[in-house]
Amino acid sequence: MEAVELRVGFVGAGRMAGGLARGLLRAGKVPASSILASAPSDKNLDAWRESGCRTTHCNLEVLQESTLVFLATKPHILPGVLQEIRPAVGSHHIVVSLVAGVTLQTLQRLLPAGTKVLRLMPNLPCVVQAGAMVFARGSGAGDGEAALLKSLLSSCGLCEEVPESYINIHTGLSGSGVAYVYLFAEALAEGAVKMGMPGSLASRIAAQTLLGAAKMMLESGEHPAKLRGDVCTPGGTTIHALHQLEKGALRATVMNAVEAATNRARDMAED
Numbered sequence: 001m002e003a004v005e006l007r008v009g010f011v012g013a014g015r016m017a018g019g020l021a022r023g024l025l026r027a028g029k030v031p032a033s034s035i036l037a038s039a040p041s042d043k044n045l046d047a048w049r050e051s052g053c054r055t056t057h058c059n060l061e062v063l064q065e066s067t068l069v070f071l072a073t074k075p076h077i078l079p080g081v082l083q084e085i086r087p088a089v090g091s092h093h094i095v096v097s098l099v100a101g102v103t104l105q106t107l108q109r110l111l112p113a114g115t116k117v118l119r120l121m122p123n124l125p126c127v128v129q130a131g132a133m134v135f136a137r138g139s140g141a142g143d144g145e146a147a148l149l150k151s152l153l154s155s156c157g158l159c160e161e162v163p164e165s166y167i168n169i170h171t172g173l174s175g176s177g178v179a180y181v182y183l184f185a186e187a188l189a190e191g192a193v194k195m196g197m198p199g200s201l202a203s204r205i206a207a208q209t210l211l212g213a214a215k216m217m218l219e220s221g222e223h224p225a226k227l228r229g230d231v232c233t234p235g236g237t238t239i240h241a242l243h244q245l246e247k248g249a250l251r252a253t254v255m256n257a258v259e260a261a262t263n264r265a266r267d268m269a270e271d
Contacts, residue, residue, distance in 0.1 A: 006030060006152070009066030011059050011081060013039040013048055016098055017072035019127035020156065025051060027129055027155030038062045063088035068152075070120075071097040075268060078102055082110040089115055094145050096120050096135070100171065101268030104138045104164055116141045118149060121167045122156070123175045131157030132174040136164035168269070172262030180257055185210055 008030050010017045017037065024030045032052030038059050039045050045055040056062065062069060063085050073081050078099050089095065095117045097107055107117050117138040125131045133153055137146050146161055153159040162170070185206045192202035217224060232239045245251075 006034065006068050007066045008035045009062035009069045010035070010037040010072055011062050011069060011085065012072035012074075012098075013037040013044040013055070014072060014074075016122060016124065017070060018044070018047060019124050019131075020070070020072075020098070020122055020153075021048070021053065022051065023126040023129055023131065023156035024152070025053075026127075029152055029155050036062055036065050059085050060088050063093065067092055068094045068096065068148075071095065071099055073099060075099050075101050079110060082107075086111060091116075094118070094141070094148070096149065098122065100175075101265060103269055104136060108138050108140070114140045116145050118145065119164060119167060120149070120153075121170050121175055122153075123178050125178060126153075126156040129156050131159075132170075133157065133159045134162045134166060134170045135159070136162060136167060168262050168265035169258075171265040172258040172260070176261040177258070180254060181210060 008021075008024070010021060021035055021037070024035070025032055033054070035048075035053040036056060037045065037048045037053055038056045038061065040057060048055050054065075059081060071078065071081070078097075089112050091114070093116065095107070095111065095115055097117065097119050098121070100121070102119075104117065104119050107119065108115065111117060115138070118135050118141050119138070120133060120135040122133040123131050126133065131153075133156070135146075135149060135153075150159050150161065185203070188209070189199065189202040189206040192205070193199050197205075213227075216222075216227060220227070228242075232242070
């Protein structure tokens with residue numbers, strides 16, 4: 001089945017679902033007319049309609065009209081939603097959960113036996129086709145479903161199939177990690193403002209610095225420590241600056257942040 005033939009549905013129309021849908025639209029993989037989103041009120045649906053997508057207040061309609069269905073509700077309401085849509089789930093459906101903390105075991109228990117279900121963890125930059133996503137498949141999903149999902153979502157950024165145990169780690173690394181990078185970019189720009197550069201210029205240069213550094217990591221395949229060392233010259237500006245970051249325990253603090261977010265994701269799965 002080609003991605004262009006898919007009818008794609010979203011049960012839940014919040015920020016993450018909207019970001020993923022906009023990424024698919026920008027990449028031209030799925031036409032807006034083939035996307036249907038449901039939510040209990042119009043609060044989140046207006047933006048979908050502005051993008052040309054179809055909307056509904058009926059979750060069952062999404063199942064009836066779609067073949068690939070993304071579950072994007074809040075974790076605490078997902079069991080009720082699955083109970084509602086369960087009678088409409090058929091063998092032709094591919095069900096992909098974006099819901100944090102809900103395991104494949106839980107999804108398979110609450111959906112009909114043999115349902116083709118996968119668990120996906122995206123991040124917000126999917127909206128600019130620069131996301132980082134990982135997914136794991138349930139026992140009912142085969143190579144075809146995994147390949148289709150990867151083909152569809154690779155247009156939104158990096159997309160990798162992983163063991164399910166990596167998904168919570170990905171949340172701490174990349175799902176939440178986007179916010180760590182924004183905080184670092186903000187601090188980088190404010191440092192320049194302190195030294196006399198206008199804020200708007202400093203923010204643009206900070207963003208481009210992060211983009212360029214990331215591109216060098218991806219394209220060179222070098223370890224970041226090697227690339228960092230390449231910037232340093234004996235007695236130069238960079239090594240003096242890095243000394244201050246080390247004194248501030250930047251490395252350990254970031255590692256602690258990834259650990260805290262990962263553990264919180266694991267706790268949510270047990271709640």
